[in-house]
Amino acid sequence: GESVGLHLPTLSVQEGDNSIINCAYSNSASDYFIWYKQESGKGPQFIIDIRSNMDKRQGQRVTVLLNKTVKHLSLQIAATQPGDSAVYFCAETPNTNAGKSTFGDGTTLTVKP
Amino acid sequence: DTAVSQTPKYLVTQMGNDKSIKCEQNLGHDTMYWYKQDSKKFLKIMFSYNNKELIINETVPNRFSPKSPDKAHLNLHINSLELGDSAVYFCASSQVGSPLHFGNGTRLTVT
Secondary structure (H helix, E strand, O other), rough: OOOOOOOEEEEEOOOOOEEEEEOOOOOOOEEEEEEEEEOOOOOOOEEEEEEEEOEEEEOEEEEEEOOOOOOEEEEEOOOOHHOEEEEEEEEEEEOHHHHOOOOOOOOEEEEEE | OOEEEEOOEEEEEHHHHHHHHEEEEEEOOEEEEEEOOOOOOEEEEEEEEEEEEEEEOOOOOOOEEEEEEEEEEEEEEOOOOOHOEEEEEEEEEOOOOOEEEEEEEEEEEEE
């Protein structure tokens, strides 16, 4: 499943499928990008980050892609599991100080068993 | 456990009251923050402290006053609470060049 457009508030996928969550950022000076996952009743947790000198970075079951030309960021989750159900936020930062991050609106991922 | 911990987890109070939220981090980070998350899950930074010094102060009513007694603690005091202050407040910490570590939030309900 994939969220399209600038952002989609919700994305529903079948367990085992791949998920793609998209994010458009606005500041061309942003050079550090982070994806966070927020489960119900908890604070956002770091998933993966990428700096502007890269266009792809892989983690365990997750991949972040950065397209600076169109100011677009995506998070790919392979073999989505029920535990992946959460709200996902992208955050852009004008320098490597994550504290100055601007957060996107968030996408709610629901995984159907 | 190494973490960012904030108390209380839930806070229900009446309009006009004054309340405080406490935050502590044992990650050794130099910078701490307060974020506000509204009912639509939108996250917005309120304040940032680096080694007890205020470095970010977004457009927040002056009824909100952060206090950092040392670099491991950042408390948030709110005077004259209003209905619109109802939200989830997150404390976070970080080192420069590293992602934020968030606490689990304080859900404030003003009635």
